[in-house]
Amino acid sequence: MxxxxxxxxxxxxxxxxxxxxxxxxxxxxxxxxxxxxxxxxxxxxxxxxxxxxxxxxxFQEMLQLFFDGIIEIFNKPIPLKEKISEIIDHDFEMFKRNPDLSNFVIHELHRNPDRFFSAVSFDKIIFHSIFAQQLNDSIKAEAIKKIDIQHILLLMKSNVQFIFQGKVMTCKIWNMNDEEFDVFAEKHKVLVKEMITQYLFSSEK
The missing domain is CATH 1.10.10.60 (Homeodomain-like)
Structure with a gap:
């Protein structure tokens, strides 16, 4: 029983x-x-x-979907460029598997921000991560352009997140079916990686 x-x-x-x-x-x-x-x-x-x-x-389980795996990537002992690529891959697969997750998180941020931020320790996840240290070290060594970690994360998240948030609009405007959208999204992911890494690692600092 x-x-x-x-x-x-x-x-x-x-x-x-x-x-x-x-x-x-x-x-x-x-x-x-x-x-x-x-x-x-x-x-x-x-x-x-x-x-x-x-x-x-x-609620905690639902947030876990959003952050699942990302902490491990942030603290993985791999080069910065490779890590950026893995973070984008991770977000892409997460939103592909859970297309409603993005809207849910944004809605909850507006509906009850205190509960959201009490459940998530951003200092621990982001600012105390190996990724943050790698970014700072690379900037000091002038290996990449000077950029705040908030900007680089926003560039990665938003460029991947919106393609799934806007799937209905994209399919309607460009007359795509689900299979065609998947191909389009994969190409978009490659472009996001190239755009961000070329900007960061270009010779003009």
Whole structure:
């Protein structure tokens, strides 16, 4: 009986993550989650009492999707140029696997910024990383252009993120199907890598 209870709770949490990503917090009802989980609303309310409590219980897992793997790459002992390429690859695959994740994170930043930033330690993830040290060392050695870490991360994130945020618009304007979009996105990823690395490592500092 204990196993069945745990299984039902896990099923509700998995369904909640899926529905919250698709519809956001405001667009999701407890009925939506119960339907996705294949349980009745009474059982869901028994476990979590409210939509807010259920959201709080899965929020960390949803953020983990966004940051999964990136910390390891930031602290990987590889050259800076190779690391930039891997970060772009990581973000590309993450948004490709979870196309609704970007909109969810942006929405939550506006809806409840305090909860978002209390759940994420940006100092530890970014500013105390090997990546940050490599960037600073390369600037001091005049091996790359002088640039703030915030700018380089924004260049990488935004140039990859927007292509998936704007998929519907891109496909509509250029009359692409899903397969054609995937090819287009791969080409875009290569261009982003070239654009950023050529800018940073060009001879004119």
């Amino acid at each position: 204990k196993c069945l209870t745990k299984s039902a709770e896990d099923k509700i949490k998995e369904a909640a993550i899926k529905v919250f990503l698709e519809k956001g917090f405001d667009g999701t009802t407890t009925r939506d989650i119960a339907k996705e989980a294949g349980v009745n609303s009474a059982l869901m309310n028994y476990y979590f009492r409210s939509k807010e409590k259920l959201f709080a219980s899965v």
